[in-house]
Amino acid sequence: MPATILIIDDDELFSNTVSFVLEQSEHEVLTASSGVEGLELARERRPDLVLCDVHMRNGHGYATAQALRERPETKGVPIVMMTGNASPFGESRSRISGADYYLAKPFAVDELMDVVRQALTAKQSEAQRSHHVIFPSGPSRVS
Structure with a gap:
């Protein structure tokens, strides 16, 4: 399932x-060199x-993840935090900031690809659940 x-x-x-790597799986890839x-x-x-790095020269990935969660247009987008300094504290802080997944570099x-598939599948499942129409039980009467 190609994605952006x-x-x-x-x-x-x-x-x-x-x-x-992602383009080889037919995904469209956008890149940014800072959180802003x-x-x-x-x-x-x-x-x-x-996919967001934790440590960047021009800002922290934690703040970027939190800002993505606060904006209506990006609120539901899955976030994978990536770091070269993996730790339980970093993973916990990533989750608190709004990240869904955590990857230790190098990976x-x-x-x-496993994390990308999981994240995209979870997003698709969530979208399908939110688009289900629930009908009242029992027969309905039309006058």
């Missing part, structure tokens, strides 16, 4: 590598998934 995925990371080589740029791009393009391509 936004990568927010100030490491250009890393972003390019992850972009290449990522928030603007997310507002404009409304991605299906956001294998299979790990990345």
